[in-house]
Amino acid sequence: MRHFTKVLLGLMLVLAVACARTPSGGRYGAPGPGANPQLGDSAPHDWGWGHPYKHQVHGIDISRWQGDIDWRRVRGAGISFAFIKSTEGGDHIDPNFHRYWREAAGARIPRGAYHYYYFCRSGAEQARWFIRNVPRERGSLPPVLDIEWTHSKTCPRRPPASEVKREASIFLDIVGRHYGQRPIVYTTVDFYRDNRLGDLRAEFWLRSVADHPSKVYPGQRWGFWQYTGTGTVPGIRGNVDLNAFAGSAADWSRWLQTRLTR
Template identity: 60%
Template sequence: MRLIVFAMAIVASLQGCGRRAPEPAVLEQIEAQDAARIAALAAQVVTYPDFGDDDPVEWDRRAPQTYPVHGIDVSRWQTDIDWQQAQRAGVSFAFLKATEGGDVADPMFATHRRGAETAGVPWGAYHYYYFCRSAEEQARWFIRNVPRGASLPHVLDMEWTPKSKTCRLRPHGRDVRREARKFLDLLEAHYGRRPVIYTTVDFFADTGIGTLHDTEFWLRSVAAHPQKTYPGAYWVFWQYSGTGRVPGIEGPVDLNVFRGAPEGWIRWQER
């Protein structure tokens, strides 16, 4: 993809200068080289991992095991992770909890980030949103705690918080969407890539969050395929278990799939 974009930039530059653009055969060669590069990177992805689950589900539609690219999301509850072992077992990506609200930082974030980077596991960070603070305040808190350099876009985790001791507000859907846009815009301006939104079935239905334009979604659905629980929704990541078992991780962990083949996974990261 990067080679193709570079080639297109050269073409535009030459045309703007009145010079002859590369012949189609040259562009085809560049495209072929890019395809070969993508194929080589995709071949390094460990596909269709055989992770365990403490609470397995008999899927009534397409099972998560039919998707080749799997990953995890972790927080302070996952303490000592052998990232090298997890990567060899098939962890192709990881979303790491970084912050919540406007004043809470996950104490394991830096450790998880260093571990993922050392093992070559692509990572992004996620922020758990509370509706008792403004989007601007929460975005500033995230930016303060998460350095640039992630290999994946970051994530805005939006869901209802009925068990919170400090914030149980349930704003109207239009207010939720407005605040989400503010948060996404601020992070995109700082990190250069628009975050993904993670959410749950009830929040998705209650707020109309899925109507946000230019936004990709990571959807939780641990008992049925998202096609059933989020009718008509397009998703990029699917969290299919909260009780998974992965080599190198002590205790249960959330399991996810990427919606696409290994080649699509590489291209999606490079956009």
Template identity: 50%
Template structure:
């Protein structure tokens, strides 16, 4: 952080204030921009909204160091924030959670013939995407699945959502937040654009292991609207080895923090969150765990059945090098695990949203 232009008195004040900060180690590097890129998406050549970056996400979401949040009136664009809760320690809150009906997670051996779309259903567009680094996945390739989609963040820049939809983006997961005080600068634009184009949309949060789960859940809730037509929220859990937070917690601690975050979101949005993860983090922490949660799995070289043996899954991210009309540069590509009929059934009414 450059301080050459700051009066000495102000520097002294900041230094004293920093000693009392409780925001965690991420505050120490706030505002230092880097040229890091995600593990799956190359940075576009065109300019993107300016904000400091520092962490990496495999679902196309450049992570940033945590910084001091702006005043609430500037960020609480989705409505009033729930009353803050005092946390002595992170525990799973004992309130009953809404039950999620089963989702279509059985892996078909081959695609089935689809019935004609029913009246009133959203049109499903076939996959027109290309791939800069195509992979031969064998007998059950991504093309075997009926419903394709994308995930995006600020690094895709301005998106022509209407055109992207016709290329096969039947759903989109949009980067919303990470940590306890960073909002993706393109979230509101992408959130509105996807809806206007008729794309089923959901929001995801990149989990930061150096912040409390309660803080992060509150930050997500503050910034992501409670829309009954939205897809379930997603928690993206990976090791943050390329960020300033290099903590590697025990499996028990990881699961405890995830549970606190997911319980709070489920209570607020009325839908069970989806867990996105990558092979190394899964092997360390999630194999055999959280069997009653839907999973979104990254597997860009082999089918999920080989990378995550025995794990049922709902979404598969099969490429971080997709190419499509409507977006500049590369984009993450995904499929829903089921037929077109199962997709329409799954996106139908689930639960009544929780009340404030």
């Protein structure tokens, strides 16, 4: 009997270790409340108390590098929204943008477009380029301004914080007037700190892949959290960025009622 007990305990330990490495739950096994078990991570992080899978509403952000996407499988996996790269600077458009835009709508996934900001163009010029290429379509998510330090050889500028916020505000004002919704601002930890973005008038989408946003961006309210760049979703080959909405499923429904383009 004692030998049987030891064997049983050994089997339980093996199963516990195996479960702790399942991609959907990271190193802590099964996802927390509200998570969809079909979502995973090819390089899971040890989140501790601030596990993103405790959030009920999850989405993706994508660009040309995701290739062909089976949007119906993506929706079936529990993805509730998609932010699609549209434009960069004042002269580049993602070659897959319009196709993704149509396909996501066909799968009935709420989607919005994001613009990657370059510091060698004015905020007004980039706003005009975004408006030229992104439809003002009823039911789409608010536009997004992705503003972070770039590693472009053609635009290595790092302007002072005052210029960054002035030009970003111009972009937000112009684009917000056109689409009837003030854009969301996506940013990274270093850029947020370097430019003291907390006083920028916007709803924030924050990148934080090593800790909860409340620790990385103390005191900053946020609507969306990009928690990994190595996520896995049925219908998408390879890694994809995964994001969580700040509130519950009921909060998400209310957010959509007020923030969709009319």
